[in-house]
Amino acid sequence: MTYPISELxxxxxxxxxxxxxxxxxxxxxxxxxxxxxxxxxxxxxAIRFWLMxxxxxxxxxxxxxHGDWKTRMSFVFMGSSQLGRKQIMRGLLYLFFEVVFFxxxxxxxxxxxxxxxxxxxxxxxxxxxxxxxxxxxVQGDNSLLILLYxxxxxxxxxxxxxxxxxxxxxxxAAQQIAEAKQKLPTAKDxxxxxxxxxxxxxxxSMPLLGLSIFTIFPIIFMIxxxxxxxxxxxxxxxxxxxWIGFDNFSTVLGGGISGNAKFGSTFGRILLWTVVWAFFAxxxxxxxxxxxxxxxxxxGIKLKKLWRxxxxxxxAVPQFVSLLLMSxxxxxxxxxxxxxxxxxxxxxxxxxxxxxxxxxxTIIVVNIWIGIPYTMLMCTGILMNIPEDLFESARMxxxxxVKAFFKIxxxxxxxxxxxxxxxxxxxxxxxxxxIFLLTGGNPIDPDMATGAGETDLLITWLYKLIMQNQKYxxxxxxxxxxxxxxxxxxxxxxxxxxxxxxxxxxx
Amino acid sequence: xxxxxxxxxxxxxxxxxxxxxxxxxxxxxxIWLFPFFYxxxxxxxxxxxxxxxxxxxxxxxxxxxxxxxxxxxxxxxxKWYGITLVISVVVTVVQTAIVLVTSYALSRLRFKMRxxxxxLMLVLGMxxxxxxxxxIYFLLKLVGLTQTFGLVGLVLVYVGxxxxxxxxxKGFFDTIPKSLxxxxxxxxxxxxxxxxxVVLPLSKPIIIYTxxxxxxxxxxxxxxxxxxxxxxxxxxxxxxxxxxxxxxxxASEYFTRFCAASVIVSVPITVLxxxxxxxxxxxxxxxxxxx
Numbered sequence: 001m002t003y004p005i006s007e008l009x010x011x012x013x014x015x016x017x018x019x020x021x022x023x024x025x026x027x028x029x030x031x032x033x034x035x036x037x038x039x040x041x042x043x044x045x046a047i048r049f050w051l052m053x054x055x056x057x058x059x060x061x062x063x064x065x066h067g068d069w070k071t072r073m074s075f076v077f078m079g080s081s082q083l084g085r086k087q088i089m090r091g092l093l094y095l096f097f098e099v100v101f102f103x104x105x106x107x108x109x110x111x112x113x114x115x116x117x118x119x120x121x122x123x124x125x126x127x128x129x130x131x132x133x134x135x136x137x138v139q140g141d142n143s144l145l146i147l148l149y150x151x152x153x154x155x156x157x158x159x160x161x162x163x164x165x166x167x168x169x170x171x172x173a174a175q176q177i178a179e180a181k182q183k184l185p186t187a188k189d190x191x192x193x194x195x196x197x198x199x200x201x202x203x204x205s206m207p208l209l210g211l212s213i214f215t216i217f218p219i220i221f222m223i224x225x226x227x228x229x230x231x232x233x234x235x236x237x238x239x240x241x242x243w244i245g246f247d248n249f250s251t252v253l254g255g256g257i258s259g260n261a262k263f264g265s266t267f268g269r270i271l272l273w274t275v276v277w278a279f280f281a282x283x284x285x286x287x288x289x290x291x292x293x294x295x296x297x298x299x300g301i302k303l304k305k306l307w308r309x310x311x312x313x314x315x316a317v318p319q320f321v322s323l324l325l326m327s328x329x330x331x332x333x334x335x336x337x338x339x340x341x342x343x344x345x346x347x348x349x350x351x352x353x354x355x356x357x358x359x360x361x362t363i364i365v366v367n368i369w370i371g372i373p374y375t376m377l378m379c380t381g382i383l384m385n386i387p388e389d390l391f392e393s394a395r396m397x398x399x400x401x402v403k404a405f406f407k408i409x410x411x412x413x414x415x416x417x418x419x420x421x422x423x424x425x426x427x428x429x430x431x432x433x434x435i436f437l438l439t440g441g442n443p444i445d446p447d448m449a450t451g452a453g454e455t456d457l458l459i460t461w462l463y464k465l466i467m468q469n470q471k472y473x474x475x476x477x478x479x480x481x482x483x484x485x486x487x488x489x490x491x492x493x494x495x496x497x498x499x500x501x502x503x504x505x506x507x
Numbered sequence: 508x509x510x511x512x513x514x515x516x517x518x519x520x521x522x523x524x525x526x527x528x529x530x531x532x533x534x535x536x537x538i539w540l541f542p543f544f545y546x547x548x549x550x551x552x553x554x555x556x557x558x559x560x561x562x563x564x565x566x567x568x569x570x571x572x573x574x575x576x577x578x579x580x581x582x583x584x585x586k587w588y589g590i591t592l593v594i595s596v597v598v599t600v601v602q603t604a605i606v607l608v609t610s611y612a613l614s615r616l617r618f619k620m621r622x623x624x625x626x627l628m629l630v631l632g633m634x635x636x637x638x639x640x641x642x643i644y645f646l647l648k649l650v651g652l653t654q655t656f657g658l659v660g661l662v663l664v665y666v667g668x669x670x671x672x673x674x675x676x677k678g679f680f681d682t683i684p685k686s687l688x689x690x691x692x693x694x695x696x697x698x699x700x701x702x703x704x705v706v707l708p709l710s711k712p713i714i715i716y717t718x719x720x721x722x723x724x725x726x727x728x729x730x731x732x733x734x735x736x737x738x739x740x741x742x743x744x745x746x747x748x749x750x751x752x753x754x755x756x757x758a759s760e761y762f763t764r765f766c767a768a769s770v771i772v773s774v775p776i777t778v779l780x781x782x783x784x785x786x787x788x789x790x791x792x793x794x795x796x797x798x
Contacts, residue, residue, distance in 0.1 A: 148645060195699035202699075203612040204624075207605050207670035214667025215631050218639030218646070225642075292535065295528050300521065309781070310536045313543060316780035318727040320746040321769040324753060325546055328557065328762065335545060335558045342560050369539070377788050430635055432730055437750065459635060463730065466641055479635045486633040 063172035074171040081171025089187035109153035116150035119143040144236040226476035248477045266449040274457045278428040289375020311373040323437035356454035550766035557759045571767035587748040595725045602669040602721040609670040614680035657735040657742045679713040716790035
């Protein structure tokens with residue numbers, strides 16, 4: 001298919017071709033999209049950021065030039081402009097923040113900030129004390145605490161700069177309002193405004209605080225750890241770790257050796273299996289779930305509700321229960337092998353979970369068992385929306401049910417549920433539970449580094465690297481790579497879902 | 508005559524397909540229900556051991572259930588259950604509040620940082636959550652919120668980033684007509700009043716959906732729970748505890764008890780789920796097609 005084609009030609013295509021056309025378009029546009037990201041998006045963001053900073057300095061400059069003594073004093077004593085103009089509550093809040101910040105910085109944050117460059121130099125241990133002529137145990141630096149508290153202090157400083165700017169800006173604004181002989185908002189007005197014009201601040205302050213502490217801060221911390229040699233050989237508090245630049249990245253991508261296996265090849269193999277797994281897990285569930293939904297929906301089938309309820313059992317029962325149970329049933333001496341043996345079908349246990357390749361198949365099959373009900377639930381409603389006359393005319397043209405499925409149902413569903421499909425794909429890339437509870441990543445392959453197993457996904461390998469091997473630096477690099485993979489796939493989500501939003505062209 | 512015959516043969520063919528479909532459905536049902544049936548059978552088995560060579564237990568007993576609650580010296584199941592229940596309830600309350608509030612702000616209020624904020628959350632969602640857990644773990648450890656106070660820490664971890672799950676709820680709020688808000692605003696209601704008095708009463712389905720999903724999630728959560736307990740049995744949730752029961756050393760002795768525990772964990776949740784199933788389905792299907 002040539003690309004691009006005219007709108008008229010596009011409308012002539014059938015559902016499959018439209019889907020294919022869009023996918024081709026996506027992959028053809030990918031390089032341009034990447035290029036645009038670097039040549040357009042980033043510069044645009046940089047310019048906006050620059051304008052913002054410039055705006056800040058202009059406001060501060062204006063406040064310094066035209067401000068009265070109250071406004072100017074707020075440069076040093078935050079809140080004085082407001083306090084001087086009887087906005088007591090605002091003024092006190094600013095002042096309180098300033099006091100807390102400096103108390104934190106002087107009594108706590110400062111020492112860590114200074115050590116952030118080296119992450120500590122003094123190793124804990126026994127040192128000779130010449131004054132007393134004895135050896136003493138001296139507590140050295142703790143690199144982890146330095147990194148953690150140092151980063152925390154940087155966060156606080158950024159927050160302080162922002163609040164300080166707000167203090168100057170609103171202080172100067174208060175002065176201007178007072179000079180124009182208008183009424184300044186009182187504390188009561190402020191509270192009322194927080195329930196109305198400023199309501200988003202009230203609503204979002206707590207969620208965003210949680211987001212900063214539990215997501216943004218850890219992510220930045222993790223990115224920093226990727227550039228250190230924080231691992232089992234450099235474990236605080238006994239040892240120090242320090243900055244090592246991009247060494248961890250070259251370990252993961254290239255020739256880093258751990259034991260008798262290479263990191264690079266292990267990473268490659270696990271990445272490959274992760275993608276293969278995500279692909280099969282997503283599409284097998286999708287197609288089979290849809291087929292199940294279709295046959296339950298078929299006219300003339302009775303007890304529809306009963307069939308659905310039976311399937312939904314796997315959603316209702318907590319997943320870890322069914323997964324742990326499955327792992328026991330499929331074990332070498334588990335129920336399934338035993339039953340097959342007692343029927344005389346097999347003599348030796350089938351290694352469902354202990355043979356690498358078979359385990360991979362087993363995992364995908366078990367995942368089908370878990371996943372079909374979700375797809376069925378989702379499809380049932382949408383399937384009923386497919387216009388009946390489409391099938392009617394297909395039947396007139398002599399198409400059987402199989403042909404109707406591939407020509408009408410599947411393209412229609414792909415068109416409508418593409419975003420769901422891709423979020424599923426991303427979810428499967430990071431599907432910890434199924435792998436960890438079913439096989440634990442085993443069987444272990446001696447050719448792979450750090451005890452990685454044949455069924456390990458990147459996420460379960462990450463778990464092992466952290467919990468068992470304590471290779472934090474390398475693990476951080478891997479999660480950065482996982483971020484990149486997810487981000488690329490998410491680009492597709494955006495592309496596709498905007499296509500779904502903008503076009504009602506399937507009919 | 509010929510037409511009638513054709514019609515009859517068509518009907519017969521139809522009946523044939525339906526019969527085939529029934530066979531398939533019955534087979535599927537057996538496959539889907541077999542593990543749960545097996546679970547219940549094993550929980551009533553009197554003989555110890557991982558698996559038997561026969562299907563039906565030779566000795567039927569309720570001992571496995573009773574011992575779960577009386578013999579708590581090695582595996583303290585009642586405590587795990589209590590811990591998980593407490594975590595679930597607290598998480599449900601806080602998480603529902605956070606999700607509703609975030610969704611309302613992003614759906615209804617217009618402010619400068621709205622779009623950037625949504626983009627930020629999208630990007631943050633692409634990082635593997637687990638990696639940031641090490642940082643959170645050390646952060647909470649420094650404040651003393653692991654192990655002994657691990658419950659608090661775990662709740663904070665579950666709740667901390669819950670505003671990122673606003674998509675489905677926001678999608679629901681988007682469908683509530685804006686004219687309702689405007690009418691209330693003309694009558695002098697503040698945005699806060701609109702939220703409490705107009706939007707929330709119309710949001711029963713999505714509130715139930717949020718409550719249900721946030722209540723169910725902690726029951727099956729393994730990764731963070733095991734990290735926060737860090738090997739200390741007393742602070743396990745049921746998922747970590749039951750996995751521990753199936754350790755290599757204890758598996759054969761405790762397998763039947765594991766089955767009993769699984770039944771006890773599953774039954775209330777399953778009942779709850781089927782009771783509120785309608786809302787769950789609405790949430791899932793509503794969220795999946797909007798994109």
